[in-house]
Amino acid sequence: MTIDTPRAGQPAATAAEAVQASVRQHISEGRLLPGQRLVDQALAEEFGVSRNTVREAMRLLAADGLVASVRNAGYSVRTLTTGDVHDIYTARRLLETGAILKSASAPDALLADVDQAASASEQHVLSGDWNRAATASLDFHRAVVRMAGSTRVDAFFHNLVAQLRLAFAVMPDESAFQIQWVGRDRQIADLILAGRRDEATALMNDYLNDSETQIIDGVRAAERARH
Amino acid sequence: MTIDTPRAGQPAATAAEAVQASVRQHISEGRLLPGQRLVDQALAEEFGVSRNTVREAMRLLAADGLVASVRNAGYSVRTLTTGDVHDIYTARRLLETGAILKSASAPDALLADVDQAASASEQHVLSGDWNRAATASLDFHRAVVRMAGSTRVDAFFHNLVAQLRLAFAVMPDESAFQIQWVGRDRQIADLILAGRRDEATALMNDYLNDSETQIIDGVRAAERARH
DNA sequence: GTTGACAAGATTGTTGAGCAATCTGTAGAT
DNA sequence: ATCTACAGATTGCTCAACAATCTTGTCAAC
Structure with missing residues (x-):
């Protein structure tokens, strides 16, 4: 995964929002498939941001129901039942x-x-x-x-x-x-x-x-x- | 504001969720009025958690539309138009x-x-x-x-x-x-x-x-x- | 008195390192 | 084959720090 250029419409005010928007788009476009694990350390390096910033993005995506999280075990792209x-x-x-x-x-x-x-x-x-x-x-x-x-x-x-x-x-x-x-x-x-x-x-x-x-x-x- | 005892129903798995639930409840009960500023440093001390944790809670509340945020200026309880x-x-x-x-x-x-x-x-x-x-x-x-x-x-x-x-x-x-x-x-x-x-x-x-x-x-x- | 510019303070956005708790998978014992 | 114990991986959270930016107060100019 690579960092998306900020979309024209929304300049992605904060880094956390940029990560959130990018991951959401990757999911929408099928580049990230259900069940795919999302390790915050790895995401932080790929996006060039800190772990805390990735964590905020993951929390928002989890609240949106796009990402599943298991405490102390990991985030993953949600698999729908x-x-x-x-x-x-x-x-x-x-x-x-x-x-x-x-x-x-x-x-x-x-x-x-x-x-x-x-x-x-x-x-x-x-x-x-x-x-x-x-x-x-x-x-x-x-x-x-x-x-x-x-x-x-x-x-x-x-x-x-x-x-x-x-x-x-x-x-x-x-x-x-x-x-x-x-x-x-x-x-x-x-x-x-x-x-x-x-x-x-x-x-x-x-x-x-x-x-x-x-x-x-x-x-x-x-x-x-x-x- | 004081820290709520975790509600019987949801034990508030994480600290960020506990903060979120508490602030949400305070807003619902009218103890926090619209326009009231929510400074993360102050909240962090009152809840006995770190600033980052408070920030995660604020982000979630902002996503829910209960809290307004202005970049580099502060969070506040949302005022509806x-x-x-x-x-x-x-x-x-x-x-x-x-x-x-x-x-x-x-x-x-x-x-x-x-x-x-x-x-x-x-x-x-x-x-x-x-x-x-x-x-x-x-x-x-x-x-x-x-x-x-x-x-x-x-x-x-x-x-x-x-x-x-x-x-x-x-x-x-x-x-x-x-x-x-x-x-x-x-x-x-x-x-x-x-x-x-x-x-x-x-x-x-x-x-x-x-x-x-x-x-x-x-x-x-x-x-x-x-x- | 009002307006505008400027400086000082406050607050957020973000980083990076670090530690505890907990889950996962593996290797060994029974 | 099943269970147990250990080691590794990953998250949850903390803390301290710094830059960017908003807000406020001050002061001068009109």
Whole structure:
């Protein structure tokens, strides 16, 4: 692992935040796989910071649920159980369908974001880049949740999605898994924009149920393979 | 401030977590008021731990939104703006009404918890203890959200409520503010238990709107009083 | 009286070394 | 094969120190 150049958006005010952001990004991009151990001494040397600084970053990541910690034994990239996946999808159903129902009172700009995110996702599929398509699809869902109008809910959902990526990483064929959703994103977006909210929520529920089923199968297979 | 004896439930595995839990509790109970500065050197001495340990606790509290931090200037108990209050109530409307709609598929035990929490709240009003009544009322709302069936949503809502307490603290007459809700909690609980979910969500929405209005007025008054 | 510049103090951000507690894995004894 | 004891690894935490930066108080200029 190497130190990332600070992202343009957030200049990473402190060293601990830079470490946190970098490790989080590595996890999101699948460069750090679930179960991977994170030894603070080693991280400190790689990032060129002190152990205390790494520890602060690890604590924050652990609070976010991305890193598991066992006292006096070590940190590691979290491995999600099937129970975790179900919990995350239960939360997604609540937030995403709820946000659709509240879309009646959402400002036009947020509706436009939803439309745009669905289109961006389609573009990446056409150009065959499933990895970007997957990211764009998640951005679409974040745009949906943003319609609810709460920055705190946005942040929570953002973290939920980051955790979900831990499960994506263990899917046997992630490209085939990811590509199938894009068309459904478009359908949901159209129903939202048309104001047909009940149909949109129904479709969203189907989507989430199907996605959950597949991921739980994948996680279960990975669990068995580990033993 | 003094060091709390570790709570029975969670033995506070590490020193940093003990500090975090203690400061959080002090904030919840109104012993630390919004704007109060939290100097790590001073906290370290009071808790008998090192500065680094206090810093880790402050970072976690800042991530939770309970503590504000300005680089090289200091930590302080967060002061909520009217925008923050609105954001929190927008989140509450989404989560609480959504949870009620999902109560159809909630296990009986969780419904029983909702009933019990509403009753406990009433009891404390009868015995005139508005402070406990307020806590019990919030517990009722947490029980409602728990019906949604996601531990991650529970934790998020728990934190949301903790932030809201920052606003309660600046209400001119908190006892009068708190007592008025208890009867409505009971009504909502009865509608949920009767399976009249649409009426329950409508009543919940009214409740949250009224509560938001009053708190925003209180926060606005406190803002003016500060200048 | 208000404004602005400047210096002094306070506080955080971070480092680096060090020690105790505890987990993990290994080698040996039964 | 199972259990035990030991050694190594890793975390949790402390302490002292220094640089960067924010805040406050002072003083002069307008």
